[in-house]
Amino acid sequence: MTAVVYKDVYTRDELRDLGSKALASALDGALTVDVTQQDDAWGAVVHGPCPRCHHTFSAEYALTALVQDELDGHRRRGVTPNRMQVPVDITCVCKDDHPGHPKDVGGCGASFRVTRRVPIS
């Protein structure tokens, strides 16, 4: 098996491809992307296989700024949504040693976005 070389610059087509593989994996239930809310703090907990190197990893992301921005935008237009699309930008942080990765940076370098629809209370 050839090692997947670290790579963090992608063409639009490659990004689209990673995104659609990630989405398929999320629909399958292999990749879980859970958006969490505690009072005004939003985050995402991600677990599953990377669509590029296929290694399983877990990661958490803070989404508060992004979600608050969206909500503020809606409120300025006088709308209070009860559901919202939240884009979660995920970076592979698998523990494998991909050749060429920068010092102190793990994963294979892949980034992809999975959008989640979440209820707003």
Ligand SMILES: [Zn+2]
């Ligand atoms: Zn990997």
Ligand SMILES: [Zn+2]
């Ligand atoms: Zn990866």
